[in-house]
Amino acid sequence: MEPVFGRRALLINGENRALVIADLHIGVEYELEKKGIRIPGQWENIAEEVKILKYETEAEILIINGDLKHGIPSEKWEFRDVWMFLRKINGFFKEIHIVKGNHDGGLQYEVPDWVNLHPGSGFVLDEIGIFHGHAWPSKNVMKSDVLVMGHMHPAVRFTDSLGNSQIEPCWIKGKYGEKEIIVMPAMSKFYGGAAVNDGNFLGPMLNSEEFDAENADVYLLDGTYMGEIGEIK
Numbered sequence: 001m002e003p004v005f006g007r008r009a010l011l012i013n014g015e016n017r018a019l020v021i022a023d024l025h026i027g028v029e030y031e032l033e034k035k036g037i038r039i040p041g042q043w044e045n046i047a048e049e050v051k052i053l054k055y056e057t058e059a060e061i062l063i064i065n066g067d068l069k070h071g072i073p074s075e076k077w078e079f080r081d082v083w084m085f086l087r088k089i090n091g092f093f094k095e096i097h098i099v100k101g102n103h104d105g106g107l108q109y110e111v112p113d114w115v116n117l118h119p120g121s122g123f124v125l126d127e128i129g130i131f132h133g134h135a136w137p138s139k140n141v142m143k144s145d146v147l148v149m150g151h152m153h154p155a156v157r158f159t160d161s162l163g164n165s166q167i168e169p170c171w172i173k174g175k176y177g178e179k180e181i182i183v184m185p186a187m188s189k190f191y192g193g194a195a196v197n198d199g200n201f202l203g204p205m206l207n208s209e210e211f212d213a214e215n216a217d218v219y220l221l222d223g224t225y226m227g228e229i230g231e232i233k
Contacts, residue, residue, distance in 0.1 A: 001128065001146070001182075003171055004057060006222055008185045010148065011057050014126035019059035019093075021050070022132070022150025023186035025070040025103065026085055027078035043081040046187065047088035060094040065150045065184065066101025066120065066132030070191070079110045086112060099123065101151065102134040133183070133203040146180045152202040153186040155193030156218060156226055167195050170226065174216025176205060185221065197232045 001012050010020040026043050050062065068085075071078050089096070090112075097116040100107060108117055121138035122131025129144030131137040133151030141147070155167040169185035183206070186193065194200035196218055201207055214230035226232055 003219070003221075003223075004053060007053060007056075008169060008187050008221065009053050009057075010182070010184060011059065012126060012128060014128075016061050016126055017057070017059050018061035018063055018125060019050075019053055019057055020063045020065055020130065020148060020184065021053075021187045022065035022184045023067040023101070023153055023188055023191070024064065024085075025067055025186070025188035025191045026081050027070040028188060028190050042188075042190070043085040044088070047085050049187075050089050051092055054092050061097065061125075062089070062093040062095070063097045063125070063130060064099065065130055065148065066099050066134070067103040067150065067186075068098055068101070068107065070103055070188075079106075082107070082110060083112075086115065090114070097123070097125075099130060099132050101132040133205065136204055144179070146182070147176065147205075148182045148184065149203070149205065150184045150186065152183050152206065153188075153191065153193035154183050154218075155185075155195050156220065156232065157195035157197055167193050168220055169193055170196065170221070171219045172196060172216050172229075173219070174229075175212045176208070177210045181205070181211070196229050199233060 004011055012018040069078050069082050099118045100120045120132045120135050122141040129141035129147045131141050133149035154170050154172050156170045157165050157167050159165040172183035174181050216229050218226040
């Protein structure tokens with residue numbers, strides 16, 4: 001299991017060859033438009049990126065680890081975009097799995113029946129527990145030695161000498177008790193992130209005493225090792 005270099009995706013290469021992405025937030029552009037920020041619809045761009053990842057990794061299974069869509073509450077055109085996105089990538093993978101995130105209300109009524117839909121508490125593939133992260137994983141997922149979650153949109157804040165700052169998406173690799181936990185960067189490029197060096201953590205698992213935040217490792221998308229969270233605060 002390893003991140004795809006330079007991408008916001010994880011490759012599981014075990015009994016199954018699976019591509020994992022998280023937090024697509026299809027439809028975020030509608031919210032941004034209400035704030036006066038106009039960007040083109042993103043579902044086609046994300047679909048093209050997923051197809052490129054398919055060819056680069058030769059993955060047979062696609063796992064969307066929560067927040068496929070954005071709006072709370074949902075808008076009808078958002079479900080239209082989700083449907084078009086899924087149609088666009090249909091046929092490229094042997095299986096498509098979606099773990100419901102906290103932004104995915106009503107998704108169970110809208111996705112086609114050839115999609116495998118799982119609750120936010122997740123499911124297990126090749127002994128790896130995959131869950132979104134806004135709620136606790138299921139007991140079955142917690143039996144896994146390795147856990148993979150999204151939800152947080154982890155990032156690192158860089159601040160220059162003039163006080164200007166920007167955040168860059170990152171991966172977190174840490175320990176929850178004796179288990180290894182990997183926190184994925186968001187696929188969406190338009191929905192910000194939680195800066196780990198500001199001490200921001202989302203979800204009950206990452207805010208639990210069992211999660212060793214101080215000693216968790218941080219990597220940028222290009223593989224640059226930033227150090228442990230406790231070192232870069």
